[in-house]
Amino acid sequence: MTPDLRLTDLHPALDDPALTSMNFLNEVAQRYPDAVSLAAGRPYEEFFDVATLHRHLDRFRRHLAEDLGQSPTQVHRTLFQYGRTKGIVHHLVTRNLAVDEGITVDDEAVVVTVGCQEAMFLVLRALRATPRDVLLAVAPTYVGLTGAARLLDLPVRPVAGGPAGVDLADLRVQVHRARAEGLRPRACYVMPDFANPSGASIDVAGRRRLLDLAAEEDLLLLEDNPYGLFPAGDGDRPPTLKALDTARRVVYLGSFAKTVLPGARVGYVVADQRVGAPDGTVGLLADQLAKIKSMVTVNTSALAQAVVGGALLEHGCSLVAATVRERAAYTRNLRHLVAGLARRFGDAGPVRWNVPAGGFFVVVTVPFGVDDALLDRSAREYGVLWTPMAHFYDDGAPVDALRLSVSAVTPAEIDRGLDRLAALVADELTRRVGTAVR
Numbered sequence: 001m002t003p004d005l006r007l008t009d010l011h012p013a014l015d016d017p018a019l020t021s022m023n024f025l026n027e028v029a030q031r032y033p034d035a036v037s038l039a040a041g042r043p044y045e046e047f048f049d050v051a052t053l054h055r056h057l058d059r060f061r062r063h064l065a066e067d068l069g070q071s072p073t074q075v076h077r078t079l080f081q082y083g084r085t086k087g088i089v090h091h092l093v094t095r096n097l098a099v100d101e102g103i104t105v106d107d108e109a110v111v112v113t114v115g116c117q118e119a120m121f122l123v124l125r126a127l128r129a130t131p132r133d134v135l136l137a138v139a140p141t142y143v144g145l146t147g148a149a150r151l152l153d154l155p156v157r158p159v160a161g162g163p164a165g166v167d168l169a170d171l172r173v174q175v176h177r178a179r180a181e182g183l184r185p186r187a188c189y190v191m192p193d194f195a196n197p198s199g200a201s202i203d204v205a206g207r208r209r210l211l212d213l214a215a216e217e218d219l220l221l222l223e224d225n226p227y228g229l230f231p232a233g234d235g236d237r238p239p240t241l242k243a244l245d246t247a248r249r250v251v252y253l254g255s256f257a258k259t260v261l262p263g264a265r266v267g268y269v270v271a272d273q274r275v276g277a278p279d280g281t282v283g284l285l286a287d288q289l290a291k292i293k294s295m296v297t298v299n300t301s302a303l304a305q306a307v308v309g310g311a312l313l314e315h316g317c318s319l320v321a322a323t324v325r326e327r328a329a330y331t332r333n334l335r336h337l338v339a340g341l342a343r344r345f346g347d348a349g350p351v352r353w354n355v356p357a358g359g360f361f362v363v364v365t366v367p368f369g370v371d372d373a374l375l376d377r378s379a380r381e382y383g384v385l386w387t388p389m390a391h392f393y394d395d396g397a398p399v400d401a402l403r404l405s406v407s408a409v410t411p412a413e414i415d416r417g418l419d420r421l422a423a424l425v426a427d428e429l430t431r432r433v434g435t436a437v438r
Contacts, residue, residue, distance in 0.1 A: 013150035021143045021391045024372060032379040036417035039385040041196060041360055042408040043258045044329050053261075056310025057303070060089075063313055079306060083299045085290045087112025089309040093254070093268050095317040100229070102243045103252070109272035109286045111293060112300050116226065116255035116267035121148045121296070122289040123222060123251055123269060127186040128154040134178055136188040138166050140392035142196050142224070145189050158394060159188060163354070165202035166190060168213055175217045187220035187251070192241055193228035194359020197392045197403040201357055204238050211241065214249045220273070221245075224253045229323055231358035232331040248273045251285070258407075259319045259326075260311045264304040330360065333406035337362055337414050344422040351425060360407040363389060366425060368432055369398045377424075384420035 064070045090110040097103040113119040139158035160167035178185045192202040223241045242252040252270035271285035315322040345351040350367040370388045389401040
């Protein structure tokens with residue numbers, strides 16, 4: 001078949017592994033629908049209910065009329081027409097941030113986006129001003145961030161993570177190294193709470209040191225917080241970087257996918273940084289992001305925002321209160337998975353894993369290479385899906401580890417998945433020992 005276009009004539013990022021990663025993982029899942037999926041980071045589905053969509057939509061409709069004083073014509077226009085670029089639930093977002101996170105920002109500092117993915121894209125597009133600009137990101141890094149940067153021709157330089165969540169010494173080294181090469185590091189992307197994929201968190205002292213370093217090095221921090229509401233157990237949640245931020249160093253990326261409804265595709269960005277124009281006027285970074293959004297998606301679906309807004313209103317704008325059942329399910333599943341790993345692999349064997357303090361993900365380290373071919377064989381022959389950790393690194397080097405997710409499975413499915421994973425690991429170890437002997 002003669003092609004109409006050549007891939008080499010399209011944007012080079014289209015052939016980048018970062019952009020093919022999500023599609024590959026989805027394709028494997030579709031090819032083996034009967035496999036137990038310990039790969040997907042989707043939220044728990046047991047509590048989904050179509051009736052809540054209608055209830056939340058009606059609650060937001062009443063909010064427009066009764067609380068905001070809109071006429072019936074205005075209510076219909078708000079829900080059915082193209083909407084404000086920055087969003088129609090921005091005031092509820094700020095109320096939620098104040099209630100749950102102790103973050104106080106002006107409503108106008110919020111841009112409601114089509115998922116957190118668009119929020120990332122808008123921020124990176126704004127920051128990428130010249131070919132000298134680079135982004136730093138704590139490794140391993142969420143592949144959606146890497147892919148967005150690729151599409152914007154913004155190089156991403158890794159910063160060591162580790163059990164403490166971020167290696168501050170390495171962050172400083174990477175900033176200085178980039179500048180010595182004539183580059184301009186614009187920001188560092190970090191997920192301080194139960195990071196995807198590592199599960200690592202940064203403690204409060206580390207967060208304060210990170211903010212101090214950002215101030216010293218004149219660096220922005222892009223804080224992504226999709227999992228912060230899901231600590232395991234009843235312990236207190238640490239303050240977000242944004243809550244500790246007194247110098248507007250943090251651009252805060254948020255999402256309602258894990259807490260309200262993934263299908264709504266509603267996220268947001270808090271960008272209260274002051275931007276000075278050549279004419280001497282000063283505005284908000286959020287205003288600049290809204291300009292970009294108007295040329296990308298115009299506005300975020302009003303109906304999707306209304307469902308999210310109604311969910312917030314129903315719980316006094318507290319997602320902590322709204323997600324009690326989900327938090328309990330994730331805590332149960334995380335503990336069940338960790339205990340199941342211990343039963344199957346023991347404490348002194350070649351298989352090791354971390355024990356995150358919350359969130360969705362556990363990283364399992366094995367004494368052999370983990371790649372996409374092994375994943376395909378795992379799904380085909382053993383009936384279990386997981387994610388190769390190599391997808392979250394940028395250098396293409398093999399990584400002897402895989403990520404397990406506990407968010408979209410039951411304890412019984414976890415047991416079946418771990419039994420199948422244990423069989424795969426045992427067979428792989430036997431096969432590789434036999435190969436070494438020959």
